[in-house]
Amino acid sequence: MLYETVLLAQREIRRNVMRSSLTILGIVIGVAAVITMVTLGNGATAQVTSDITKLGSNMLQVRPGQGHRGPGGAQSESSPLSAEDATAIEQSVTGLAAVAPTANKMAQAVFGNQNRAVTVTGSTNGFLTVRDWKIVSGRKFTEGEQRAGKSVCIIGTTVRDELFGGQEPIGETIRLQKISFKVIGVLESKGQSNFGSDQDNFALIPLRTVQRRMIGNTDVGAIYVSAKDSDSTEKVQADIERLMRERRRIAPGKEDDFNVRDMKEIVSMLTGTTRLLTGLLGAVAAVSLLVGGIGIMNIMLVSVTERTREIGIRLAIGALEKEVLMQFLVEAVVLSSFGGIVGIVLGLTGAGFGSRFLNVPFSPNPGIVALAFLFSAAVGVIFGFFPARKAAQLDPIEALRHE
Numbered sequence: 001m002l003y004e005t006v007l008l009a010q011r012e013i014r015r016n017v018m019r020s021s022l023t024i025l026g027i028v029i030g031v032a033a034v035i036t037m038v039t040l041g042n043g044a045t046a047q048v049t050s051d052i053t054k055l056g057s058n059m060l061q062v063r064p065g066q067g068h069r070g071p072g073g074a075q076s077e078s079s080p081l082s083a084e085d086a087t088a089i090e091q092s093v094t095g096l097a098a099v100a101p102t103a104n105k106m107a108q109a110v111f112g113n114q115n116r117a118v119t120v121t122g123s124t125n126g127f128l129t130v131r132d133w134k135i136v137s138g139r140k141f142t143e144g145e146q147r148a149g150k151s152v153c154i155i156g157t158t159v160r161d162e163l164f165g166g167q168e169p170i171g172e173t174i175r176l177q178k179i180s181f182k183v184i185g186v187l188e189s190k191g192q193s194n195f196g197s198d199q200d201n202f203a204l205i206p207l208r209t210v211q212r213r214m215i216g217n218t219d220v221g222a223i224y225v226s227a228k229d230s231d232s233t234e235k236v237q238a239d240i241e242r243l244m245r246e247r248r249r250i251a252p253g254k255e256d257d258f259n260v261r262d263m264k265e266i267v268s269m270l271t272g273t274t275r276l277l278t279g280l281l282g283a284v285a286a287v288s289l290l291v292g293g294i295g296i297m298n299i300m301l302v303s304v305t306e307r308t309r310e311i312g313i314r315l316a317i318g319a320l321e322k323e324v325l326m327q328f329l330v331e332a333v334v335l336s337s338f339g340g341i342v343g344i345v346l347g348l349t350g351a352g353f354g355s356r357f358l359n360v361p362f363s364p365n366p367g368i369v370a371l372a373f374l375f376s377a378a379v380g381v382i383f384g385f386f387p388a389r390k391a392a393q394l395d396p397i398e399a400l401r402h403e
Contacts, residue, residue: 023299024339026292027379031343031372032350033285038368039351041278043360048270058097059130059263060237062089062223062244066259078257079248080219083207088247089225093239097226098129103210104221107177109155109203111163118159120176120203122210123224128187130226138170138185141206149208154185156200176203177214233262282368286375292339293379300332300387325392332384333377340376344369 014020062085064078086101103122108115121127125140135154145152153176160169169183181203190199211218227236237260244258348364355362 019299020335023295024292024335024342026288026295027336027339027376028292028343028346030286030289030292031340031376032347033288034282034372035344035347035364035369036350036354037281037285038278039348039362039364040354040358040360041274041281042363042365043351043355043358045271045274045278046363047360048274058227058229058233060225060227060233060240061261061263062225062240062258063221063261064258066256080221081223081258082218082220085244085247086220086223088243089223089240092243093225093236095228095232095236097228098126099226100124100127100130100224101207101220102127102222102224103207103215103219105177105210105214107203107214108175109159109163110175111172114163116159116162116201118156118176118201118203120205120210120214122205122207122214124207126226127204127224130224133190134188135185136188137168138183140185146206146208149206149212151179151181151209151213152184152205153181154187154204155183156187156202157189158198158200159203160186176205179213181205237262289375289379292376293336293383296332296335296380297383297387300328300384301390303331304328304387304390322392325389328387328392329381329384332387333380336380336384337373337377340373343376344373347372 062081064080066078081101083101086099090096090099100123105120105122106117107120109118124146127133128135128140138154140154141150141152144150153174155163155169155174163169163174164172169186172183173180174183175181187200187202187204207220225236225240227233240260241256244260245256248257250256348369351364352362
């Protein structure tokens with residue numbers, strides 16, 4: 001019985017192909033939009049998580065001030081950090097893999113007739129551990145180079161490619177802010193971040209070198225800390241905060257004049273934001289499914305009116321009301337389900353092209369695909385029920401008189 005009803009529904013749909021196509025257009029657009037938006041949102045979330053993970057594993061940042069305040073991003077006034085703070089953290093806090101005090105400065109890198117503006121970071125070998133950055137050629141700093149503040153540097157792949165091209169940079173000398181530095185190593189590529197910066201446009205030099213010869217003070221802009229175990233970052237953060245309050249002589253009850261940020265908190269905040277936006281976009285796209293459902297109901301009502309005599313004949317020769325109800329209900333479900341299938345294909349295709357254009361991972365969610373299809377079928381049931389019920393309740397005598 002059900003199989004015959006489906007065949008009958010398909011026959012009626014083929015009889016009015018153009019009208020049926022326009023009827024399911026709303027379902028197609030709705031399902032495609034939901035799948036595309038959710039897939040792109042999942043890709044953006046994965047990209048944000050990947051970008052922050054590239055900054056380093058199990059990493060915490062210690063910075064002066066209470067963080068950003070207000071839309072202007074101004075920080076509270078506070079005394080800068082120092083290399084001694086980093087030493088105290090390394091000696092007093094347990095469960096650490098590495099500690100790296102840093103001081104940053106933009107400088108023009110020059111080699112021969114090539115030059116490029118690069119980010120210069122003064123730090124220690126611990127910076128490579130904290131940021132999970134490997135050296136692909138050359139070596140790290142020696143203890144003597146770090147203590148004496150020697151003019152040596154480790155460069156990123158962008159700096160290598162722009163300044164040296166295909167030439168081997170190890171042992172060559174480049175100028176950073178009119179100071180000559182010997183290249184002793186090249187870092188592996190981390191690529192472009194989603195925050196708009198090239199992570200490989202970078203030169204690492206000993207902290208004392210940048211303090212003495214480039215910025216002229218002993219201030220430390222930030223201290224990067226890597227915990228041995230990702231589960232222990234909360235304890236490490238609490239220990240660092242307690243130690244820094246003691247070192248900066250902050251009285252009980254007073255606010256900190258520094259901040260310790262766990263990268264997991266940043267990941268959670270940003271992924272939460274992208275998921276919320278994905279949900280909102282998906283909800284907006286789902287509205288078109290409702291519009292498509294209303295379109296199906298309108299067309300089914302028109303179909304009932306056009307086929308009143310046919311319905312009357314079926315009822316007159318013994319068809320039951322539930323059979324007529326099932327006929328029109330199945331027709332509505334077939335329309336909406338076919339629209340759902342076409343929408344899934346278009347949605348995944350659109351998400352694939354969108355992922356390439358936006359340079360985010362293609363992250364389809366099978367659950368969302370299945371939910372979109374089931375929702376499209378449910379739309380057919382819900383919005384097709386009223387026209388089907390109207391057809392089933394027609395009086396056979398009045399239906400046969402209908403012109």
